[in-house]
Amino acid sequence: MSRLIRSRFPNWINNWINRRIPRADVQVLTQRNLFILPTAAGVVFGLLLLIMLLTGINYQNSLIYLVTFLLGAVFVGAMHQTHRNLSGLELTLVQAGEGFAGDDVIFRLRVAAGKDDAIALTLSGDEREVPVAHVPAGQSADVSLPVPSVFRGYLRPDRIRIETRFPFGLLKAWTWMRPVASAVVFPRPIVAPEAISAVDDGEQTASSRSPEGNDHAELRPWRDGDMSQRVMWKRFARSGQMVVADWEADKGSPHWLDFNAFAGTDHELRLGYLSWLVLERSKSGARFGLNLPGQVIDPDSGPAHATRCLRALAVWGEEKPRDTSAAQHGSRKRADIHKPEEATLGAQL
Amino acid sequence: MSFLSRSNDEADNQSKSLPSRALLWLIASFALLMTPQLDRLPLWLIFTCVALAGWRWLAQQGRVRLPGRWLRTGIMLVLVAVYLVRVQGSFTVDTAASFFVLTVGLKWLETRTARDFYVLFYILVYLATVNFLFHQEIHWALVNMSAIALLLIGLQVLNAPELPGGMKAGWRRLGVMLLKVLPVVVLLFVFFPRMEPLWSVPLVSGQARTGISDTMRPGDISSLAQSSERAFRVTFGGPMPAYRNRYWRGLILDTLDDGTWRQGTNAPFRSPGRVNIDGGVGELQPREYDVLMEPTDQRWAFALEGSVAVSDNVIKESDDLFRFRRPADSSIRYRLARGGAAAPANATLGPGEADRYLQLPPTGNRKARALAADLKRSNNDIGVIRTLLNRFREQPYYYTLRPPKMPNDGIDSLLFDEKRGFCAHYAGATTFVLRAAGIPARVVVGYQGGESGAGDEYLIVRQYDAHAWVEAWIEGRGWIRVDPTAAIAPDRIESGLRDAVADEGSFLENSWGSAQKYGDVAIIQWASLQLDRINYQWQRWVVGYQGQSQLNLMSRLPGGFGMRELGYFTAGIVGAALLIAGLFSALQMRWGLSRGRYQRVLGAWYQLCVRAGVPVRHGETPAALAARLAVAEPVVADSARLFARMINSHYYRPQTTPQSPQDDAEDLKRLRRLLVTMKRQLHRARKKRPGMLRPNPYSGKHSD
Structure with a gap:
C-alpha cells in the first residue's frame, strides 16, 4: 500500500503528510491527523443529489426539493459520524513481531476507542487488510496486522492505515500511523552445503540420532579440513583408518557457526545458511556459538539463544531505522540480493 | 478513490x-x-x-x-x-x-x-x-x-x-442524525431559491382518471356519483356561499349527437406552458377563493359563476369558463374572485352562436318536440322555462342513481314514460326541450355542492358532487341557470347527494371502503375530515411552496429578499451549518476527548515543561519529568515535585478508597494553583537571564 501511495501522491503531498503525522508508536487521532473524503460511492451519491435537484426544479416539486435537502444533510451528518468514528481513538503499536524473510510478520496493535464507539474499522498495512469489527467507547481491542516481508533486516511499514466508512460507505475517514518500532526479519533459512553433504553420507544418520539428541556421535571418514582434535585417534591406532566423530549434539563440545566458513559465497546467502544451521542446532538442542564479523555470540543452547542468534543474523550490517527521511525499510531494492525460494523449508519452521 | x-x-x-x-x-x-x-x-x-x-x-x-x-x-x-x-x-x-x-x-x-x-x-x-x-x-x-x-x-x-446493539442502535443513530440535520433541512427548504424550470417537461399520464369528461351520455355522471374521491378543495376569503349556490362550472356541452352531448367547437390549440403551479399568494381578499384541484390531466378549471381570474395560471375564456395554461398533471392551486353581479351580459347573441345553441338532431324524440311547441305557443321564453320546471316539480319525476335503461328516444321515454333519471338525464332533456322551443340553451357540466372540511375552514368537493345543469339564453338577461334537478330533488341542491338519495339507499353503494359512505357515523366522519385537513394544509403549505409563494413569504421579511439574495442566503446557510458542525466537533475534540480534568491539568504542565526546554518523553512518569525539570530550572524544583506527587497520588490511588468529589475539586484547585506558581517562577527566572535563548517550543512532545 505504501508503495502505491508513493506512486500515487506527488512528493510534496507525501512530505506534507509526513510533517503532519510524525513517527510515533502511539497515536491519538485528532483533527490534526484525520483525513476525510467521499468515496467513489459518495461522489456518485452527490451526482444523484444533483439530478434529484434538477428534477425538483423542472417539475417544480417541493417534495423532491425536500428529500434532496434531507439526503444532502444526511451526507453532511454522515461526515460528522464517520469522523467521530475515528476521532479520539488511540492507536498503539504494542509489538512489532519477528519472522523469516518471505513470511508475514505480525504487528500487534491496540485500538482504544475514545468517547465514541469506533465502528467498522479497517487496518491495512502493505497490501493487507484486517477488519476490526467494533470497539465500544472506552474499550480497546488488539489487532494483529500481518506485514509481508521480503528481505532480512528491520521491517517497518512506512504507514499503517486505519480507515472507516461507517455509517453509509459514502465517506471514508482515515489516518496513517507511522510506527517507530520495527520488526526484525530473520534471514530465510537455506540448507547449508556442508549439511547437505552430511545427509548424503549415509541413510542411517537420521535414524541413529537419538531423540534426546546427545551422546551419539556420528562417525565418518576424515576429509580435508576436519579439525585434528576430532579425529578418533584410538580408532586410527587400532585400524589405521582416519575416522572423525561428528559431535552432533554433544553439549560438551561447542560448535561454532562461522560466517567465514562459506568462502566465496554471497553474504546474504551465507546468512541464509547460518540461519538454517541455527535452526537445525537449536532443534536438536545442541550447544553452538555464532561468529559474525564484528559480533560473536558465545556458545549456548535453548530457544532464547537461538532467537538471539537469529536476530544477530537478521540485523547484521543493517542500520536500525531512525527517522522520517530514511528509506523504506524491509524493501531494499538491491539488485544482487539472492531471493530466497525454498518456500517449503520456511513453511516448516 | x-x-x-x-x-x-x-x-x-x-x-x-x-x-x-x-x-x-x-x-x-x-x-x-x-x-x-x-x-x-x-x-x-x-x-x-x-x-x-x-x-x-x-x-x-x-x-x-x-x-x-x-x-x-x-x-x-x-x-x-x-x-x-x-x-x-x-x-x-x-x-x-x-x-x-x-x-x-x-x-x-x-x-x-x-x-x-x-x-x-x-x-x-x-x-x-x-x-x-x-x-x-x-x-x-x-x-x-x-x-x-x-x-x-x-x-x-x-x-x-456485525454491529452489536443491532438494529436498534442503527435506528437510533439514524434518528439522532436526522434530528440534528433537521433545522438545516427546514432552512434550506424555506430559503432555497425556487427557480423557473430549466426546460419544459411533459408529465402527461396515459392513465384514465376519475372525473368528469368532455362528453356526456345519460349514464355517465351517475357512475361518477359512486366515487368519493376528492375533486378539489376551496378556501374562501369571505364567508362560504350557501350550499345551493355552490355551482362549480367546468365545461359547456352544446352539441347533441346520437344521444351524446359533447363540446361543439374544439378548444383552440394552445401549446402547453411550463409547469407552473403558482396559484396566487398572500391573504385571501373577501371575495377571493382559493382552489386546490386534484390532477385531472385536463385543462379545465372549476369556478363559481361570474368569477374573474386572480392567479396567473388560469385564463378566462369565452362562455365564462376558465382554463389552465397546461393540463393539470399534478395537483394544482389557483385563485379566483367572485365578481358578484358585475358579470357583463352581452345583450345579443351572435348569429353563429344562436345556431350553435339551437342545434338539434333532425329527427327523434317527437313527443319532446311536441311538448316544446306546445309550451312555446302559450308562453314567452321565461314562461316556457317556468312551465317546464313546474312540470318537473308537480309531476312524479324521480331523482335516482338507478335509472332505467332508455335506449331509443331516451328523452321521450324519460319525460313521458319512465320519469326516473339522474341530473344528466334531466339536464339533457331540458336543453332539448328548450332548444326545440327556440330558446338557445346549453348543458353545463361541473360540480355542485361540497361539504365543509374540519373546522369549517374549507370546502371539500368530491366526485359524487359532479352535476349537470342547463343554461338558457334570455333576451335582455343573458345566460341564466336552469337546474331541473333543483325542481325534482331539492335536497340534492340544498344539502347534497347523500340526502337526495337517502330513501333509495344507493349513496356510494359499491364503495365499501369509503369513509364518506359512513358519513353518519360521527367518529369516522371526524377522523376522515381531520385527515383531510392535515393533507390540505400539507398540500397548501409544503407541496405548494413554490416560486411565488416563496417570494411572497420572503417579501414579508425585512430587507426585501429577491431571488439573488435567496441564493446568497442559501449558500450562507450551508456554509454556516458546515462551520457550526466543524466547530462543534472541534470543541468536542478539545474538551471531550476522553480526557478528564486531571488530564487537562497534566497537559498544561507538559506544555509548561516543553516551554521550559524539557521535552516530555514518551512513557515518562510525572516524577521523572519533575526531576528533569528540576535540573533544568531549579527555581521550580519544589513545586514540580509536589505537582508530580499529587498527580501520582491521584492516578495510583488504591481503588478501595474512592475520593469524594469535593476532595477531587480541592486537589484540582491546588494543582492549578501550583501550575500558576510554576509559570510565575519560570517567568521571573527568565527575566533574570535576559541573554538566554528561548528554548525551541516545537521540540515535539514525544521525542524519538
Whole structure:
C-alpha cells in the first residue's frame, strides 16, 4: 500500500503528510491527523443529489426539493459520524513481531476507542487488510496486522492505515500511523552445503540420532579440513583408518557457526545458511556459538539463544531505522540480493 | 478513490458476504416504494418484480442459485420484450415509470457485490423521487421517506454487518442524525431559491382518471356519483356561499349527437406552458377563493359563476369558463374572485352562436318536440322555462342513481314514460326541450355542492358532487341557470347527494371502503375530515411552496429578499451549518476527548515543561519529568515535585478508597494553583537571564 501511495501522491503531498503525522508508536487521532473524503460511492451519491435537484426544479416539486435537502444533510451528518468514528481513538503499536524473510510478520496493535464507539474499522498495512469489527467507547481491542516481508533486516511499514466508512460507505475517514518500532526479519533459512553433504553420507544418520539428541556421535571418514582434535585417534591406532566423530549434539563440545566458513559465497546467502544451521542446532538442542564479523555470540543452547542468534543474523550490517527521511525499510531494492525460494523449508519452521 | 477497484477485486468474496440483513432492508424498501405505484403499474410487472426479488432472497438463503450470465440475459430480453409488447409504442410518464421499476426488478438478479448494492441504492432513491411526481399527499410522502430510511439502514448494515446493539442502535443513530440535520433541512427548504424550470417537461399520464369528461351520455355522471374521491378543495376569503349556490362550472356541452352531448367547437390549440403551479399568494381578499384541484390531466378549471381570474395560471375564456395554461398533471392551486353581479351580459347573441345553441338532431324524440311547441305557443321564453320546471316539480319525476335503461328516444321515454333519471338525464332533456322551443340553451357540466372540511375552514368537493345543469339564453338577461334537478330533488341542491338519495339507499353503494359512505357515523366522519385537513394544509403549505409563494413569504421579511439574495442566503446557510458542525466537533475534540480534568491539568504542565526546554518523553512518569525539570530550572524544583506527587497520588490511588468529589475539586484547585506558581517562577527566572535563548517550543512532545 505504501508503495502505491508513493506512486500515487506527488512528493510534496507525501512530505506534507509526513510533517503532519510524525513517527510515533502511539497515536491519538485528532483533527490534526484525520483525513476525510467521499468515496467513489459518495461522489456518485452527490451526482444523484444533483439530478434529484434538477428534477425538483423542472417539475417544480417541493417534495423532491425536500428529500434532496434531507439526503444532502444526511451526507453532511454522515461526515460528522464517520469522523467521530475515528476521532479520539488511540492507536498503539504494542509489538512489532519477528519472522523469516518471505513470511508475514505480525504487528500487534491496540485500538482504544475514545468517547465514541469506533465502528467498522479497517487496518491495512502493505497490501493487507484486517477488519476490526467494533470497539465500544472506552474499550480497546488488539489487532494483529500481518506485514509481508521480503528481505532480512528491520521491517517497518512506512504507514499503517486505519480507515472507516461507517455509517453509509459514502465517506471514508482515515489516518496513517507511522510506527517507530520495527520488526526484525530473520534471514530465510537455506540448507547449508556442508549439511547437505552430511545427509548424503549415509541413510542411517537420521535414524541413529537419538531423540534426546546427545551422546551419539556420528562417525565418518576424515576429509580435508576436519579439525585434528576430532579425529578418533584410538580408532586410527587400532585400524589405521582416519575416522572423525561428528559431535552432533554433544553439549560438551561447542560448535561454532562461522560466517567465514562459506568462502566465496554471497553474504546474504551465507546468512541464509547460518540461519538454517541455527535452526537445525537449536532443534536438536545442541550447544553452538555464532561468529559474525564484528559480533560473536558465545556458545549456548535453548530457544532464547537461538532467537538471539537469529536476530544477530537478521540485523547484521543493517542500520536500525531512525527517522522520517530514511528509506523504506524491509524493501531494499538491491539488485544482487539472492531471493530466497525454498518456500517449503520456511513453511516448516 | 479505491472504491471501484476494490469491489472489483473483492467481487468474489463479497458475493458470499453481502450481508443478508442489508439485502433484506433493500428488498423491504423496494416493496415500500412499489406501493405508491401499484395503481399505475401493470399487474404482470408487479408479479415479475415480486418474483425477481423473491428469487434474490432465496438465493441469499442458499436455497436456489442466482442465474448465470446467459440465463440472466435471457430473462432480461424476455421481460423487455414483454414490456415493449404491452406498451405498444405509447410513451408516457407511466410507461417510463414502469420501465424504471422493471430495471430495478432485473437488477435484483445481479446484486452480488457491494457495488451492485450501491447501484440499487441509487436507483431506489431515485424511484422515491419519481414517486413524488405522482403522489404528494402526506401519507405517500411518509411512505417514501420511510423507504429512504430503510435504505440508509441497509447501508449501515452493509458497512458494519456485525454491529452489536443491532438494529436498534442503527435506528437510533439514524434518528439522532436526522434530528440534528433537521433545522438545516427546514432552512434550506424555506430559503432555497425556487427557480423557473430549466426546460419544459411533459408529465402527461396515459392513465384514465376519475372525473368528469368532455362528453356526456345519460349514464355517465351517475357512475361518477359512486366515487368519493376528492375533486378539489376551496378556501374562501369571505364567508362560504350557501350550499345551493355552490355551482362549480367546468365545461359547456352544446352539441347533441346520437344521444351524446359533447363540446361543439374544439378548444383552440394552445401549446402547453411550463409547469407552473403558482396559484396566487398572500391573504385571501373577501371575495377571493382559493382552489386546490386534484390532477385531472385536463385543462379545465372549476369556478363559481361570474368569477374573474386572480392567479396567473388560469385564463378566462369565452362562455365564462376558465382554463389552465397546461393540463393539470399534478395537483394544482389557483385563485379566483367572485365578481358578484358585475358579470357583463352581452345583450345579443351572435348569429353563429344562436345556431350553435339551437342545434338539434333532425329527427327523434317527437313527443319532446311536441311538448316544446306546445309550451312555446302559450308562453314567452321565461314562461316556457317556468312551465317546464313546474312540470318537473308537480309531476312524479324521480331523482335516482338507478335509472332505467332508455335506449331509443331516451328523452321521450324519460319525460313521458319512465320519469326516473339522474341530473344528466334531466339536464339533457331540458336543453332539448328548450332548444326545440327556440330558446338557445346549453348543458353545463361541473360540480355542485361540497361539504365543509374540519373546522369549517374549507370546502371539500368530491366526485359524487359532479352535476349537470342547463343554461338558457334570455333576451335582455343573458345566460341564466336552469337546474331541473333543483325542481325534482331539492335536497340534492340544498344539502347534497347523500340526502337526495337517502330513501333509495344507493349513496356510494359499491364503495365499501369509503369513509364518506359512513358519513353518519360521527367518529369516522371526524377522523376522515381531520385527515383531510392535515393533507390540505400539507398540500397548501409544503407541496405548494413554490416560486411565488416563496417570494411572497420572503417579501414579508425585512430587507426585501429577491431571488439573488435567496441564493446568497442559501449558500450562507450551508456554509454556516458546515462551520457550526466543524466547530462543534472541534470543541468536542478539545474538551471531550476522553480526557478528564486531571488530564487537562497534566497537559498544561507538559506544555509548561516543553516551554521550559524539557521535552516530555514518551512513557515518562510525572516524577521523572519533575526531576528533569528540576535540573533544568531549579527555581521550580519544589513545586514540580509536589505537582508530580499529587498527580501520582491521584492516578495510583488504591481503588478501595474512592475520593469524594469535593476532595477531587480541592486537589484540582491546588494543582492549578501550583501550575500558576510554576509559570510565575519560570517567568521571573527568565527575566533574570535576559541573554538566554528561548528554548525551541516545537521540540515535539514525544521525542524519538
